[in-house]
Amino acid sequence: MHRISNMLSTGFSAALVLSTLVIPVNEANAFPWSGLEWNLKDSGDAAVGPGPNVFSGDNVFVDDQNRLHMLIEDEDGDGVWRSSEIISTRAVGYGTYTMTLETPIRTFHNQAVLGFFTWSTRGRSNEMDVEIARFRGTAAGDPRLVHSLQPQSSHYAVPDLWNATFHQFVWDRSRTTFLTRPLAGAGTPIQSSFGSPPRPTNTTNLRINFWLRAGVAPAGATSPLEVIIRSVSYTPA
Template sequence: MIHIFAALALAITFGCEQSDPNFNGREGDTLTFSGRKWDIKSSSVVVGPGPNYFSKHPNDVFIDDDGYLHLSVEFREGQWRSTEVISQDTMGYGTYVWTLQGDPVNIDPNLVIGLFTWDNNTFQTQANSEVDIEFAKWGDEEEEYTLQYGVQPIAFGPYNPERVLKPEGDNSNWIGVSTHAFTWTDTLITWESWKGGTYGNGEPDASWTFDLSNPARIKYEGGNQSDPIIIPAPGNTTNARMNLWLVNGPGGPAYGTRQEIIIRKFEYIPL
């Protein structure tokens, strides 16, 4: 019973599937959220991260009547399937802000909430231009602190511990509504998190900075390696992404139940 309760603390399951094709704010494989168009990732074979199968089913990723984005992990068509949305807008240096609703502290051990930047075309020079805010236990049921700030490469090849931080503050700040942001420049990345739904509302409840005093690191993936990188730069096709995925891929959630997170709002403030 403890396992079931912990899983449902994050998950919000619906008593029946939605049948109205217009309820989810979607047009085909895109949706509108926080005033922007987002593409919905889907795959019939396992792909990264995870790797996982990704669902575009309208009951797995949708916008509710309040304009909030729902991402889920669901057992569908014989497989556990994760969800991800990708901004059609390209973005670069600036501030990225997400407001969450749910319980990302008492999260299923196999679940990861990802709020991040990415560029398919900058592996070689910028390690895919990835800056992260994540919530996860990374498979460890006993892990207490789930909020994580990071700048890649972290564990693509040797583990680079200086490129990641788990704030060890009051975890209750993240249960309910919480706001998380990073400001990305060519010399400094600053992460900040607040209890509640307002960005910049007084002193942050957690924060971290990463600057050019850190060593350059190489990303190793698929037999390839990037150039040495300290702070990655955005590319011409860098965008924002949000996902809910499984660290063990098709193995599913540890507690075997549908998982869901609500993202109330996203904002990008360019420099």
């Protein structure tokens, strides 16, 4: 039974009063976070897409500041690094999608991918993505940010001075437009626009995943990889 943990602090001594609220996902079927309900992706011992990777429902938790943590880790010390993914329980469609990412993009492992995207299991995939990934090389200055309306994509280098970042895409009937900017401080926003987006279906969901390119163990990593997401939102058109 896989669980999502929400650490709750009452404000007194953390050593005395820190407690854990545990929601059994196979009973509640979903956990609430940032105004939506989410299911956990768990593939057992099977490697599945993307990657392929093994996905564990244990690699997701919400902390006492209501921030989402997603991990990639070798949980059992068996050399198998398990990734994480959450899937909205409600269908989504035209509208505005936002994600506030606390983890600085420059700190991502070169093999790690963070995806914030829509996906449908029916017909065209309805895939629109904001991805943080080194898809085009790992040298300094190579792009880490991807905006895509599949199969179209634009790749961008992100300034090292950017810390927390805000990501948005707007899906309407004629275009999908993307914007990424630093959450604080100066910085020119990165923007993309793609025409002819797909139409939503009743199986289109919002997803967030954190995984390894080609499912290969992260070179040089001796501890879990982690991203922290402050919030997400979906506002229907």
